[in-house]
Amino acid sequence: MRMYRSKPEKRSEQRRPKLSERAQDPWRCEADVVEGLEAIAADELRRRLGQDASLQPSPRPGVVPFDYSGPLVALLQLKTIQSVYLVLRFAVPRPRALLGDQHFRNLLACIAAVRSLHPPGAFRTLYVSAAGSESAVMTRLKEELARHTGLEIARDEGDLMLRVRRPFERGEGWEVLVRLSPRPLATRAWRVCNLEGALNATVAHAMILLAKPRPQEIVLNPACGSGTLLVERLAASAAGRLIGCDTSPHALACARANVSAAGSSDRIELYPWDARALPLPERSVDVLYSDLPFGQLVGSHRENIQLYPLILQEAARVARQAAPFVVITQEVRLLETLLAEQQVWALEGVLRVSLGSAYPRIFILRRR
Ligand SMILES: C[S@@+](CC[C@H](N)C(=O)[O-])C[C@H]1O[C@@H](n2cnc3c(N)ncnc32)[C@H](O)[C@@H]1O
Known part of the structure; x- marks a missing residue:
């Protein structure tokens, strides 16, 4: 029995695969993405990874599978993806067989490849997610993994995250997925202050890409909150000015x-301005982004009825002609009604995203 590889290759039964060898063989990978962002995530995979990535058909919303033959470390740079997993497929009838010597060695080799991408000490705990994760077999699997990796078994989220499951397409065997990073990629290192209602960074990054960032442009982020859109804008490309209020x-x-x-x-300006009355000249901003109060955790629907038209109007005043304005909100009806009542903002597209319990939409507007 061997680990899944796209191009089967003969190798000695006893020899443990080395990372350098692995990097040249296609890994089967799976990207977890926010539902609704699959196409943007696929674009990012193609753009960043080029010919090293071969995208596969998505088996379900929120999942983008791909085969990958480049260095694993490059996958840690992905910005619109929540987490990347390496997928090992084992032609075994039951998970118990994963404990067999060769399968288990293959699994450990994969875990070693993942851990080698991070500084020592980055992984302290492990967590295995599986149907029947408390069963005797899964308990044994966790214990053996803990024994061989020196990691502690976590009750919930672990640094080393594994999933054990049947293949999506209901084929033979079992799959073990190993997350590539001790935290989801969506958990950004820069987020030292967690504001209630802050935007998921992968969604923010997708919004940034929707406006096709250019290096010299003047960017405005009205109602910037904890700065997610501003930091993600700068991660995408340089800007002439980046202003948040x-x-x-x-x-x-x-x-x-x-x-x-x-x-x-030194590159992001933050001001205590009211987005309804900005101290900026008319037609001075090239692109705008905003995560408007949803009216739940932040603000209320009643306040939004007053707030939204004024923000749209003020944004139209400061926006240059043809400037994009990318807005996310859960106040879908309110924004649709307001857009239908005005002429200055043309609606170019709408994207529905699923954030667990919230289903906001991203509106792509353009100043007429
Ligand atoms: C949904 S939160 C933005 C969260 C932000 N995207 C983040 O990731 O932290 C909306 C923000 O709008 C701000 N806000 C509400 N009314 C405003 C106004 N009139 N002018 C400027 N900001 C306003 C709130 O203070 C809040 O921080």
Whole structure:
């Protein structure tokens, strides 16, 4: 029995695969993405990984499978993807067989390849997610993994995350997925201040890409909260100016901490401005992004009825002709109604995303 590989290759039964060899063989990979962002994530995979990645048909929403033959470390740079897993397929009838010597060695080799991408000590705990994860077999699997890796078994989230499951297409065998990073890629190192209602960074990055960032442009982020869109904008490309504003001192303090942790304090400007009355000249901004209050954790529907039209109007005043304005909100009906009542913003597209319990939409507007 051997680990899944796209191009089968003869290898000695006893020899443990080395990372250098692995890097040249296609790995079967799976990207977890926010539902609704699959096409944007697939574009990012193609753009960043080029011919090293061969995208496979998606078996279900939120999953982008691909075969990958480049260095694994490059996958840690992906910005629109929640987590990347390496997928090992074993032609075994039951998970118990994963404990067999060769299968288990293959699994350990994969885990070693993942751990080698990170500094020593980055992984302290392990977690195995599986149907029947408390069964005798799964308990034994966890114990053996803990014994061989020196990691502690976690009750919930672990640094080393494994999933054991049947293949999606209901083929023979079992799959073990090994997450490539001790935290999801969506958990950004720069986020030192967690503001309630902050935007998922992969969604923010997708919004940034939707406006096709250009290096010299002047960017405005009204209602910037903790600065997610601003930091992600700078991660995508340089900008002429990056301006964020928020009326909440707490949100601005949070944004300052995050921007500083991102090492971008000298490139991102933060102001306590009201997005309904900006001290900026008419037609001075090239692109706008906003995560407007959803009216649940932040603000209320009643306040939004007053707030949204004024923000749209003020954004239209400062936007240059043809400037994109990418907006995310859960106040879908309110925004649709307001857009239908005005002429300045043309609606170019809408994307529905699923964030667990929330289903906001991303609206792509353009200044007429
Ligand atoms: C959904 S939160 C933004 C969260 C942000 N994207 C993040 O990741 O932290 C909306 C923000 O709008 C701000 N806000 C509400 N009314 C505003 C106004 N009139 N002008 C500027 N900001 C406003 C709130 O203080 C809040 O921080």
